[in-house]
Amino acid sequence: MSNSIILVVNAGSSSLKFSVFRVNGAENLPLVIRGQMDGIGTRPYLKVRDANETMLVESDLTTSEAATVGDAITLVGAWLRERLQHESLFAVGHRVVHGGTQFSHPVLVDREVLMALEQLIPLAPLHQPHNLAAIRAIGERQPQIPQVACFDTAFHRTHPQIADLYALPWKYYESGVRHYGFHGLSYEYIALILPKMAPEIANGRVIVAHLGSGASLCALRAGKSIDSTMGFSPLDGVPMGTRPGALDPGVLLYLVNQCGLSGGELETLLYKESGLLGLSGISNDMRILLESQESRAQLAVEYFVHYTVKQIGALAAVLGGVDGIVFTAGIGEHSPVIRARILQACAWLGVSVDTAANERSDSCISSTDSKVSAWVIPTNEELMIARHTLALINSRKGGHVE
Template identity: 55%
Template sequence: MDTILVVNAGSSSVKFQVYSVEGEGTLRRQIKGQMDGIGTRPRLRASGANGDSRADRCYPIEAVANVPAAMEVAGDWLRNEMQVNPLAVGHRVVHGGAEFDRPVLIDHGVVARLDRLVPLAPLHQPHNLAPVRSILVNFPKLPQVACFDTAFHRTHSAVADHYAIPHQLHSEGVRRYGFHGLSYEYISKTLPQIAPEIATRRIIVAHLGSGASMCAIKGGQSVESTMGFTALDGLPMGTRPGQLDPGVVLYLMSEKGLSAAKVQDFLYRDCGLKGLSGISNDMRELEASDSFNAKLAIDCFVYRIGLNAGMLAAALQGLDAFVFTAGIGENSAGIRARVVEHLGWFGVTLDAAENARHARLISRPDSAIPVYVVPTDEELMIAQHTLALLMNGKSHDSRTKRVS
């Protein structure tokens, strides 16, 4: 069986999925798994196409001390026990900079160029590249494809792309990029099948998870995003602050004596819902808490979503649909209901019963703007791009089909 392996590596986990390649470019998910607890409590878990357990194993810390070691353990399991020998491997890479506006085949030169972007995504980029390097060393002839979270947003206009800073800095790459592009691209390509009447119109998609952002899409293309130069911008997130006056950074350095490295660590790991609540970065825990600060964290999260919806509607010069996606957006009926309250001035009205049962369409028939819940699938998007590049040297187009 021909297969595509998709890898999404973080600092303490490596998620992977295996897709079989069937007739006419159809991809069917066969295995979904992850190695988590890297360096602390390593554990390999995987399930089959029907959700049946394929593996659940714990390992000593020294056996899986880092991402390359996790790749080796997971890779051995896939090859030796599951008989998976992929045609190619597709990787999620958070930052593609100004250069990479579409998926690319990876070689050592591409890795070197992507490595220069580590300062722009320090929480993600080094870990995204770790399995790439591991496979280059151990399986140098196996094709690898990098798929970028920034690429979908390279359709932004120059006005949306620029900061009000000297042009030299822009030419050096200091510009607004936007992230979560693989998720937004998936939603954009899925809407024609589930809501063709709004698929090419003016849409705001809210990708609400541990990382959170929103995107204005028109005609299937990104027009504006809440994230900019780095993945710190825009909405409050699990551990990141979102929009922040640059003066706060100057204050932390001049008055608190924090080094640039300390500020970076603080902004990526100790802010957002975690910082506001003092309890957790997990929305489920905050919704279950009676703490005043937990409620404040949720209030701020919802409030900022409402504010940014107004900004993105202005960029679109109107609004024809609103879409929730990602972990919180797909699973929290309470957060969706509160966000919709903030969209009331658009004429949006919620169908509480449909929202409670997590229906695809959760707005009432008389709502001026329809509101949808659409599960995202970044891994399938990566698999599609990888297969397309392997077959014809081009990124994914609408001919590639999905089979759940």
């Protein structure tokens, strides 16, 4: 088992993220390689780094070389085989955005599972098809390699039923219209590492802010998800890079009935043209907006902070108080400005920021006299997927990792 590796894949519409972990035991999975191919089908660009962040590959590819996710997997697979020719591929773990009501735990993929996951495409139309395309592509090329699907929705299955309901006729709930919550692999990792990073709050009431291009918040009680801001789809909750966050359904009726938008046009508007990009008219990148002097760019930033703070207040009410706030993901981990603005607006909760610690992005960024502690903890969804993959394969084999 010492030369075995696990490949973790996160496939999007025009990107393929991948990581390779070496199997050194049930708990020890050191990172070997991490990479990403962007611009699949348009301007493919591959970047790969090793565990020390040393750049191994940085190259443009032709459109014909990487026209589809399947092409990208073929290219990446060939490169990995050449690079890691003395390693044995143990299994492949995939991030799959939607597990619906059926999948509450990682699952070994077979034909029946794949068919069931295809039925969930309407619930995550911009994510699910590409997640499944990667599974199919690897299955066609290496059918002997076990593949494991790990779900962004699974961690939230601990919600009380009241948190998952919509006030619609009951038949819709029974047919699957409910709050699912997303970013579950990220929240699961934070919950797993909290006892080590912040033991004083690990068993308490914690709000985790996964703030990136996709953004959501989750209320944890003793490490379990109690409620979250994303609902039926990854569109709900706080504003995101290109997604609007919470929206009055009447707006959608107006856009369809009065503005004449089709279902496809509405989907494009909500997933690709709204959020920070729609408000600013400049960019979906928080770094660019923070540097801009344009009034709409500043307004987009203020809107993001305002609605994030609003959701923190809502989750604090659900938890009956807060012991800690954790920031993670791209913006959460790397933007002291956004963290400071959010925490200053949350002063009423009893949180006080240590400005110097926040500027350094220390693990703990609250002052020593703060009643509510604040933390910056990098997430690691890929490691979570690798751990789930290893555990599931070993449980099916009934054996132990050497």
